[in-house]
Amino acid sequence: xxxxxxxxxxxxFLKTKALKHSRxxxxxxxxxxxxxxxxxxxxxxxxxxxxxxSIGFATVYRTLKLLSESGLAAELKFDDGVxxxxxxxxxxxxxHLVCTGCGRMVEVVDPAIEKLQERxxxxxxFHPQRHRMELYGICVRCKRR
Amino acid sequence: xxxxxxxxxxxxFLKTKALKHSRxxxxxxxxxxxxxxxxxxxxxxxxxxxxxxSIGFATVYRTLKLLSESGLAAELKFDDGVxxxxxxxxxxxxxHLVCTGCGRMVEVVDPAIEKLQERxxxxxxFHPQRHRMELYGICVRCKRR
DNA sequence: TAGTATTTTGATAACGATTATCAATTTCAT
DNA sequence: ATGAAATTGATAATCGTTATCAAAATACTA
Numbered sequence: 001x002x003x004x005x006x007x008x009x010x011x012x013f014l015k016t017k018a019l020k021h022s023r024x025x026x027x028x029x030x031x032x033x034x035x036x037x038x039x040x041x042x043x044x045x046x047x048x049x050x051x052x053x054s055i056g057f058a059t060v061y062r063t064l065k066l067l068s069e070s071g072l073a074a075e076l077k078f079d080d081g082v083x084x085x086x087x088x089x090x091x092x093x094x095x096h097l098v099c100t101g102c103g104r105m106v107e108v109v110d111p112a113i114e115k116l117q118e119r120x121x122x123x124x125x126f127h128p129q130r131h132r133m134e135l136y137g138i139c140v141r142c143k144r145r
Numbered sequence: 146x147x148x149x150x151x152x153x154x155x156x157x158f159l160k161t162k163a164l165k166h167s168r169x170x171x172x173x174x175x176x177x178x179x180x181x182x183x184x185x186x187x188x189x190x191x192x193x194x195x196x197x198x199s200i201g202f203a204t205v206y207r208t209l210k211l212l213s214e215s216g217l218a219a220e221l222k223f224d225d226g227v228x229x230x231x232x233x234x235x236x237x238x239x240x241h242l243v244c245t246g247c248g249r250m251v252e253v254v255d256p257a258i259e260k261l262q263e264r265x266x267x268x269x270x271f272h273p274q275r276h277r278m279e280l281y282g283i284c285v286r287c288k289r290r
Numbered sequence: 291t292a293g294t295a296t297t298t299t300g301a302t303a304a305c306g307a308t309t310a311t312c313a314a315t316t317t318c319a320t
Numbered sequence: 321a322t323g324a325a326a327t328t329g330a331t332a333a334t335c336g337t338t339a340t341c342a343a344a345a346t347a348c349t350a
Binding site: 077081097099100106108110112113116117119120121124126127129130131132133134135136140143 | 222224226242244251253255257258261264265266269270272276277278279280281283284285
Binding site: 163164165167169170199200201202203204207226 | 325326327328329330331336337
């Protein structure tokens with residue numbers, strides 16, 4: 001149930017920052033790792049609260065920030081202005097294909113696009129850091145309706 | 146000074162929605178069109194206020210929404226959570242290359258990437274609507290420092 | 291294991307961007 | 321000019337998120 005490897009990543013990160021291990025942080029990480037979809041801070045808060053009602057949402061926000069900094073979570077910002085988080089540890093880079101009808105999301109990677117993006121960076125003499133690509137459309141299911 | 150073509154686009158849009166022409170809306174459009182960079186609602190508010198101090202920021206927000214709906218402006222949402230607006234009328238589609246050091250922004254288009262994006266839509270049986278691509282990096286000037 | 295310095299915590303207030311409310315003003319077809 | 325309807329600015333409200341702060345938890349040390 002508990003993912004030991006991810007937990008040790010967090011522990012290691014805390015150590016380098018002279019921060020302390022805490023029960024709450026471990027609980028929140030555990031809940032996060034056991035859900036396999038993008039979560040908003042609020043969704044994670046509700047789930048964590050079920051396991052431990054004493055958890056406050058400020059702690060969830062703070063922990064999500066730690067998870068992002070330690071490389072365990074990635075922040076996703078779509079057009080609706082709500083930040084979502086997804087698993088990042090040992091997950092490959094990918095972009096998103098989003099259905100504007102039902103909200104369904106597909107993770108996509110196109111190596112050819114990635115290469116061309118690198119070329120764009122070089123062409124404008126930028127040192128690449130990261131990118132973000134979202135494709136919005138209507139999926140088959142929604143088109144039928 | 147005043148862009149008649151864009152103004153008539155707005156007028157036309159208002160007509161279809163049974164909305165009224167107003168002096169404030171025209172003033173705001175005029176200020177917007179005479180600035181050639183991405184603007185936040187607040188920036189546009191300050192500029193409009195110089196010309197006509199009686200303009201309130203609620204009206205600027207409301208007008209920006211109308212401009213977006215009528216196709217004169219495009220909303221840009223980057224990672225900082227502030228919505229920016231750019232000219233849209235008779236402007237070609239483009240993506241953005243952003244320097245995380247100084248905030249400089251370059252408009253880019255890569256036809257090859259556009260084609261591959263279409264292919265990705267088809268591959269997952271999505272009907273394409275729009276996409277968003279932002280490349281974040283460090284520009285030469287910032288790298289030197 | 292008790293003492294203690296430091297960090298973490300939850301509740302709450304504060305924040306920044308945006309939107310809703312509402313009475314007063316403007317628009318426009320008559 | 322009249323009057324119905326839309327628009328306006330000031331302000332309050334909203335939403336997601338972050339800051340504050342006293343109390344609790346943690347991890348050293350002796």
